[in-house]
Amino acid sequence: MKLRDAAFASFLLLAPSALRAGEPMAADTASAPSGSFFQFTSTSLSYLYGFNWDTPFAPASDRDIITLEHFNANRFGDFFLFVDFINLTTENRGGPPDSGFDIYGEASPRLSLGKITGRPVKFGIIKDFYLYSGTYEFGRSKSLDNINNEFGTNIDTTQLRQLHGVAVDLDLPGFNVATINAYWRDDLDVSGSTWQITAAWEVPFTIADFDFVFKGFADVAGSEGALEAQFHTSPQLVVDIGDKLFGRKKTLYFGTEVDVWWNEYGIKDQDDIVPQLLLQAYF
DSSP states (O other): OOHHHHHHHHHHHHTTTOOBOSSOOOSOOEEOOTTOSEEEEEEEEEEEEESOOOTTSSSSSOEEEEEEEEEEEESSEEEEEEEEEEOTTTTTOSSSSOOOOEEEEEEEEEEEHHHHHTSOOOBTTEEEEEEEEEEEEEEEOTHHHHHHHHHOOOOOSEEEEEEEEEEEEEOOTTOSEEEEEEEEEEETTSSSOEEEEEEEEEEEEEETTEEEEEEEEEEEEOOBTTBOOEEEEOOEEEEEOHHHHHSOTTSEEEEEEEEEEESGGGOTTOOEEEEEEEEEEEO
Protein backbone atom coordinates (compact mmCIF):
# COMPACT_ATOMS: atom_id res chain seq x y z
CA MET A 1 0.00 0.00 0.00
CA LYS A 2 1.32 3.44 -0.91
CA LEU A 3 1.99 5.89 1.90
CA ARG A 4 -0.74 8.27 0.69
CA ASP A 5 -3.26 5.38 0.52
CA ALA A 6 -2.44 4.40 4.09
CA ALA A 7 -2.89 7.99 5.23
CA PHE A 8 -6.22 8.21 3.41
CA ALA A 9 -7.45 5.04 5.11
CA SER A 10 -6.42 6.44 8.49
CA PHE A 11 -8.44 9.60 7.84
CA LEU A 12 -11.51 7.53 7.03
CA LEU A 13 -11.16 5.66 10.29
CA LEU A 14 -10.93 8.94 12.18
CA ALA A 15 -13.72 10.68 10.32
CA PRO A 16 -16.70 9.61 12.48
CA SER A 17 -15.16 11.06 15.64
CA ALA A 18 -12.99 13.91 14.37
CA LEU A 19 -13.88 17.64 14.39
CA ARG A 20 -13.25 20.89 12.30
CA ALA A 21 -12.20 24.60 12.67
CA GLY A 22 -11.27 27.68 10.71
CA GLU A 23 -14.52 27.96 8.75
CA PRO A 24 -17.98 29.04 9.85
CA MET A 25 -19.26 27.65 13.12
CA ALA A 26 -22.51 25.78 12.83
CA ALA A 27 -25.65 27.78 13.38
CA ASP A 28 -26.46 25.88 16.57
CA THR A 29 -24.25 24.53 19.34
CA ALA A 30 -24.61 22.16 22.26
CA SER A 31 -22.98 23.45 25.42
CA ALA A 32 -20.76 21.13 27.44
CA PRO A 33 -20.73 20.82 31.25
CA SER A 34 -18.59 23.37 33.07
CA GLY A 35 -14.97 22.24 33.43
CA SER A 36 -15.09 19.74 30.57
CA PHE A 37 -12.44 19.67 27.82
CA PHE A 38 -14.99 20.39 25.09
CA GLN A 39 -16.77 23.72 25.50
CA PHE A 40 -19.43 23.21 22.83
CA THR A 41 -20.10 21.14 19.73
CA SER A 42 -22.20 21.42 16.61
CA THR A 43 -22.93 18.76 13.99
CA SER A 44 -24.86 19.07 10.75
CA LEU A 45 -25.79 17.00 7.72
CA SER A 46 -26.45 18.76 4.41
CA TYR A 47 -27.82 17.74 1.03
CA LEU A 48 -26.79 19.84 -1.98
CA TYR A 49 -27.98 19.56 -5.56
CA GLY A 50 -26.20 21.54 -8.27
CA PHE A 51 -27.17 21.80 -11.91
CA ASN A 52 -24.44 23.70 -13.75
CA TRP A 53 -21.29 21.62 -13.25
CA ASP A 54 -18.83 21.50 -16.12
CA THR A 55 -18.12 18.13 -17.68
CA PRO A 56 -15.76 16.30 -17.51
CA PHE A 57 -15.60 17.47 -13.89
CA ALA A 58 -18.93 15.76 -13.26
CA PRO A 59 -20.73 12.87 -15.03
CA ALA A 60 -23.41 15.33 -16.13
CA SER A 61 -24.25 18.98 -15.59
CA ASP A 62 -26.03 18.07 -12.34
CA ARG A 63 -24.44 16.55 -9.26
CA ASP A 64 -25.47 15.92 -5.67
CA ILE A 65 -23.42 16.03 -2.47
CA ILE A 66 -24.07 14.99 1.12
CA THR A 67 -21.84 16.86 3.59
CA LEU A 68 -21.21 15.91 7.20
CA GLU A 69 -19.77 18.74 9.32
CA HIS A 70 -18.68 18.75 12.94
CA PHE A 71 -17.30 21.72 14.88
CA ASN A 72 -15.90 21.59 18.39
CA ALA A 73 -14.48 24.35 20.57
CA ASN A 74 -12.21 23.03 23.29
CA ARG A 75 -9.93 24.15 26.09
CA PHE A 76 -6.98 24.79 23.76
CA GLY A 77 -8.66 26.03 20.58
CA ASP A 78 -11.07 24.44 18.13
CA PHE A 79 -11.30 21.64 15.59
CA PHE A 80 -13.45 21.29 12.49
CA LEU A 81 -14.11 18.35 10.19
CA PHE A 82 -16.19 18.04 7.06
CA VAL A 83 -16.59 15.14 4.65
CA ASP A 84 -18.29 15.39 1.24
CA PHE A 85 -19.89 12.30 -0.33
CA ILE A 86 -20.31 13.17 -4.02
CA ASN A 87 -22.37 11.69 -6.87
CA LEU A 88 -24.66 9.63 -4.64
CA THR A 89 -27.54 9.59 -7.14
CA THR A 90 -25.81 11.16 -10.17
CA GLU A 91 -23.00 8.57 -10.42
CA ASN A 92 -22.36 7.49 -14.02
CA ARG A 93 -25.49 9.22 -15.26
CA GLY A 94 -25.84 11.27 -18.41
CA GLY A 95 -23.46 9.33 -20.64
CA PRO A 96 -19.72 9.77 -21.02
CA PRO A 97 -17.60 11.08 -19.53
CA ASP A 98 -18.71 8.97 -16.59
CA SER A 99 -17.45 9.33 -13.04
CA GLY A 100 -17.91 7.30 -9.92
CA PHE A 101 -18.58 7.98 -6.29
CA ASP A 102 -16.18 10.62 -4.88
CA ILE A 103 -15.23 11.49 -1.32
CA TYR A 104 -13.43 14.59 -0.08
CA GLY A 105 -12.83 16.04 3.37
CA GLU A 106 -10.80 18.39 5.52
CA ALA A 107 -9.77 18.28 9.17
CA SER A 108 -8.59 21.56 10.71
CA PRO A 109 -7.18 21.95 14.27
CA ARG A 110 -6.29 25.36 15.73
CA LEU A 111 -4.48 26.36 18.94
CA SER A 112 -5.69 29.60 20.56
CA LEU A 113 -3.16 31.89 22.25
CA GLY A 114 -5.88 33.30 24.50
CA LYS A 115 -7.07 29.88 25.66
CA ILE A 116 -3.59 28.44 26.19
CA THR A 117 -2.35 31.41 28.24
CA GLY A 118 -5.65 32.07 29.97
CA ARG A 119 -5.35 35.74 28.96
CA PRO A 120 -7.79 37.05 26.34
CA VAL A 121 -6.18 38.43 23.19
CA LYS A 122 -7.74 41.73 22.16
CA PHE A 123 -6.11 44.25 19.84
CA GLY A 124 -8.34 46.50 17.78
CA ILE A 125 -10.64 44.25 15.75
CA ILE A 126 -8.54 41.16 16.57
CA LYS A 127 -10.18 39.10 19.31
CA ASP A 128 -7.94 36.01 19.24
CA PHE A 129 -4.71 34.82 17.68
CA TYR A 130 -4.03 31.18 16.82
CA LEU A 131 -0.46 29.99 17.29
CA TYR A 132 -1.20 27.11 14.97
CA SER A 133 -3.85 26.67 12.29
CA GLY A 134 -3.68 23.55 10.17
CA THR A 135 -5.77 21.83 7.54
CA TYR A 136 -5.38 18.26 6.29
CA GLU A 137 -7.20 17.58 3.03
CA PHE A 138 -8.02 14.04 1.93
CA GLY A 139 -10.09 12.48 -0.80
CA ARG A 140 -10.47 9.97 -3.58
CA SER A 141 -12.03 11.21 -6.81
CA LYS A 142 -12.87 9.09 -9.83
CA SER A 143 -13.90 12.32 -11.57
CA LEU A 144 -10.24 13.34 -11.79
CA ASP A 145 -9.64 10.52 -14.29
CA ASN A 146 -11.94 12.37 -16.69
CA ILE A 147 -10.09 15.63 -16.07
CA ASN A 148 -6.72 14.00 -16.77
CA ASN A 149 -8.03 12.46 -20.00
CA GLU A 150 -9.56 15.75 -21.17
CA PHE A 151 -6.73 18.14 -20.29
CA GLY A 152 -3.69 15.87 -20.45
CA THR A 153 -2.97 16.50 -16.77
CA ASN A 154 -1.69 14.02 -14.23
CA ILE A 155 -3.65 14.89 -11.09
CA ASP A 156 -3.62 12.02 -8.61
CA THR A 157 -7.13 10.70 -7.91
CA THR A 158 -6.14 10.23 -4.27
CA GLN A 159 -5.85 13.77 -2.96
CA LEU A 160 -3.71 14.52 0.08
CA ARG A 161 -2.59 18.01 1.09
CA GLN A 162 -1.17 19.54 4.26
CA LEU A 163 -1.53 23.19 5.26
CA HIS A 164 0.19 24.75 8.28
CA GLY A 165 0.05 28.33 9.48
CA VAL A 166 -1.48 30.87 11.85
CA ALA A 167 -4.87 32.57 12.13
CA VAL A 168 -6.80 35.46 13.68
CA ASP A 169 -10.42 35.79 14.72
CA LEU A 170 -11.93 39.22 14.09
CA ASP A 171 -14.53 41.12 16.11
CA LEU A 172 -16.74 42.62 13.39
CA PRO A 173 -20.23 44.09 13.97
CA GLY A 174 -22.99 41.65 13.01
CA PHE A 175 -20.64 38.68 12.51
CA ASN A 176 -20.90 35.49 14.56
CA VAL A 177 -17.70 34.30 12.85
CA ALA A 178 -14.97 36.20 11.02
CA THR A 179 -11.61 34.47 10.71
CA ILE A 180 -8.54 34.63 8.47
CA ASN A 181 -6.02 31.78 8.17
CA ALA A 182 -2.61 32.09 6.48
CA TYR A 183 -1.03 28.79 5.40
CA TRP A 184 1.99 27.17 3.85
CA ARG A 185 0.39 24.61 1.51
CA ASP A 186 1.85 21.37 0.19
CA ASP A 187 0.10 19.01 -2.21
CA LEU A 188 1.75 15.64 -1.58
CA ASP A 189 1.35 14.62 -5.23
CA VAL A 190 2.77 17.83 -6.73
CA SER A 191 6.35 19.09 -6.70
CA GLY A 192 7.08 22.17 -4.60
CA SER A 193 4.80 24.04 -2.21
CA THR A 194 2.91 27.32 -2.10
CA TRP A 195 0.80 29.63 0.08
CA GLN A 196 -2.92 29.84 0.82
CA ILE A 197 -5.16 32.40 2.53
CA THR A 198 -8.55 31.21 3.81
CA ALA A 199 -11.26 33.49 5.15
CA ALA A 200 -14.52 32.33 6.71
CA TRP A 201 -17.59 34.16 7.94
CA GLU A 202 -21.08 33.78 9.39
CA VAL A 203 -23.65 36.60 9.57
CA PRO A 204 -27.14 36.05 11.03
CA PHE A 205 -29.99 38.46 10.24
CA THR A 206 -33.79 38.61 10.37
CA ILE A 207 -36.27 39.77 7.72
CA ALA A 208 -40.02 39.82 8.38
CA ASP A 209 -39.79 37.34 11.26
CA PHE A 210 -37.63 34.91 9.25
CA ASP A 211 -34.15 34.11 10.53
CA PHE A 212 -31.42 33.95 7.87
CA VAL A 213 -27.72 33.06 7.96
CA PHE A 214 -25.15 34.14 5.37
CA LYS A 215 -21.95 32.10 5.73
CA GLY A 216 -19.13 30.61 3.75
CA PHE A 217 -15.42 30.50 3.02
CA ALA A 218 -12.99 31.83 0.42
CA ASP A 219 -9.61 30.26 -0.49
CA VAL A 220 -6.86 31.94 -2.49
CA ALA A 221 -3.85 29.70 -3.25
CA GLY A 222 -0.67 30.30 -5.22
CA SER A 223 0.66 28.20 -8.08
CA GLU A 224 2.33 24.90 -7.21
CA GLY A 225 4.29 22.76 -9.62
CA ALA A 226 2.29 22.61 -12.85
CA LEU A 227 -0.87 23.87 -11.11
CA GLU A 228 -2.05 27.46 -11.55
CA ALA A 229 -3.07 29.83 -8.75
CA GLN A 230 -6.69 29.25 -7.67
CA PHE A 231 -9.64 31.05 -6.11
CA HIS A 232 -12.48 29.03 -4.57
CA THR A 233 -15.48 30.20 -2.57
CA SER A 234 -18.86 28.69 -1.59
CA PRO A 235 -21.13 31.28 0.04
CA GLN A 236 -24.41 30.03 1.50
CA LEU A 237 -27.66 31.85 2.23
CA VAL A 238 -30.13 29.82 4.31
CA VAL A 239 -33.36 30.45 6.20
CA ASP A 240 -34.49 28.73 9.39
CA ILE A 241 -37.48 26.59 8.35
CA GLY A 242 -37.38 24.35 11.43
CA ASP A 243 -38.74 27.23 13.47
CA LYS A 244 -41.74 27.63 11.16
CA LEU A 245 -42.40 23.92 10.56
CA PHE A 246 -41.72 22.41 13.99
CA GLY A 247 -41.29 25.33 16.37
CA ARG A 248 -37.62 24.36 16.87
CA LYS A 249 -35.12 27.09 16.06
CA LYS A 250 -31.71 26.41 14.50
CA THR A 251 -32.40 22.78 13.60
CA LEU A 252 -33.40 22.80 9.90
CA TYR A 253 -32.37 25.26 7.19
CA PHE A 254 -33.16 25.62 3.50
CA GLY A 255 -31.41 27.82 1.00
CA THR A 256 -28.73 27.99 -1.64
CA GLU A 257 -24.99 27.66 -2.05
CA VAL A 258 -23.05 28.98 -5.03
CA ASP A 259 -19.77 27.20 -5.72
CA VAL A 260 -17.32 29.50 -7.53
CA TRP A 261 -13.93 28.09 -8.55
CA TRP A 262 -11.46 29.87 -10.84
CA ASN A 263 -8.67 27.69 -12.27
CA GLU A 264 -10.45 24.64 -10.88
CA TYR A 265 -8.01 22.01 -9.58
CA GLY A 266 -5.22 24.36 -10.71
CA ILE A 267 -6.10 24.02 -14.42
CA LYS A 268 -5.65 27.32 -16.24
CA ASP A 269 -8.89 29.00 -17.40
CA GLN A 270 -11.09 26.14 -16.13
CA ASP A 271 -13.78 28.02 -14.18
CA ASP A 272 -17.01 26.82 -12.58
CA ILE A 273 -19.95 28.81 -11.18
CA VAL A 274 -22.55 26.39 -9.82
CA PRO A 275 -25.78 27.31 -7.96
CA GLN A 276 -26.92 24.56 -5.61
CA LEU A 277 -30.04 23.93 -3.57
CA LEU A 278 -29.24 23.23 0.08
CA LEU A 279 -31.10 21.47 2.89
CA GLN A 280 -29.19 21.44 6.19
CA ALA A 281 -30.12 19.73 9.47
CA TYR A 282 -28.39 20.18 12.84
CA PHE A 283 -28.42 17.49 15.48
